[in-house]
Amino acid sequence: MASLEHYEAFVQTIERGSLTGAAKRLNRSLQSISRALAALEDELGVELVRRTTRRLHPTPAGFMLFEKLRTALKDIENARAEAGRDADRVSGVLRIGASVLFAPNHVVPTATAFLQRFPEVEIELVLNDALADLIEDRLDVAIRIGDLGAASLRSKKIAQLRxxxxxxxxxxxxxxxxxxxxxxxxxxxxxxxxxxxxxxxxxxxxxxxxxxxxxxxxxxxxxxxxxxxxxxxxxxxxxxxxxxxxxxxxxxxxxxxxxxxxxPIAVSAVWPASAGAPARTRLFIEMLSHRLAGERI
Known part of the structure; x- marks a missing residue:
């Protein structure tokens, strides 16, 4: 029967687009990731991933499984964080979306302070002035000015801009x-x-x-x-x-x-409603909200 490690290997393979990327993210060997993916496909009796010369892509069945496993793994991660109740142990990758102009002066300072406060966290900033799709772009949180986007997203107003x-x-x-x-x-x-x-x-x-x-x-x-x-x-x-x-x-x-x-127009943090925000996301939103409250914007 597939283990949690098999599911993690599959999800990371899809998110990273390659076996190598998944191995690096999970700190495992390339062979173990490949074996985990093959074992999962054998057990389910369906092809989950199609391999091209440049990138791996999920099949329709693989994408459906990926969406459900991604949510389930986040829930497991959240449960572990909640059980620990120890903010100093916050870890993992935090992917943050923001606009190209707003991020350097108003998101990057908080991101830098956050990394100093939580050294086991890695942050990936995804800057784009278009309204990003949080699921497609694999964002944990996006900082949006004005339009919140999809009604299904959870949101918190963190500032107002004159x-x-x-x-x-x-x-x-x-x-x-x-x-x-x-x-x-x-x-x-x-x-x-x-x-x-x-x-x-x-x-x-x-x-x-x-x-x-x-x-x-x-x-x-x-x-x-x-x-x-x-x-x-x-x-x-x-x-x-x-x-x-x-x-x-x-x-x-x-x-x-x-x-x-x-x-004024609102600045809001938005995140997917399909899963509870992990501790690192909640703490970053709180830190950014506190910082923006003290700025002249």
Missing amino acids: RVVVAAPSYLTRRGYPKAPSDLSTHLCVVRTFGPEGDIWPLTQGAEIARVPVKGALRCNDAAAANAAVLHGAGIGLAPLWQVRHDIDAGRLELLLPEFEPP
Whole structure:
């Protein structure tokens, strides 16, 4: 009968894409991983893995087994961690998804501190501005700004991000200052073609949120490039404060319409609902939440 070691070898083979990767992850020999996979296929009487020249891929039956075993093994790991009740023994690989711009300043410092606190943990950062699929990308937790993605995910709000309207002094010298949201219709605005707003900016007017149409000669699908365009005087921009704070502090950008500041957007940690979050995931979320609470974002 297949043992827990057989199941672990199979799951790691699929996650790592090779027998070699599984052997390295489990600190076992390549031969033992190969034997475990063959024994599991023999016992079940079905092919679980197809081998190509570059990577191993699960068959339909293999993928179904992988999904169930992955959840079961996480539950076993969680049970062991809970039984130990010893935070100093937190270990394993923690795969964290985050956006390319947000991670360096706001996730990496916490990740570094976390590794110092829990030296038996390894962290893999998976940075992507697209909305990652946690199961497909094998993420334990993702740090998301705004959209949480699938409703089946578990989530915890860990911070709120201010958004501001800004422009470069060179632009304001040419075109003047908007005094009210309606004035934006006479200005050039740098439009972000990604995200929920685009060319409709949500600005606070009293107790309500006004959706103000904007337009401009430059549209962009990347946050860093959009911020650079605003910095070079292409037009007025709407951006999270954390992305442009240094330029505001240095006088390279000016804050506009502060009394009409858009509502903040949430930063949340999300993780798969199919299994309870292991101790390392919960502790990382707590540490990141505490750190962000003390930052000006």
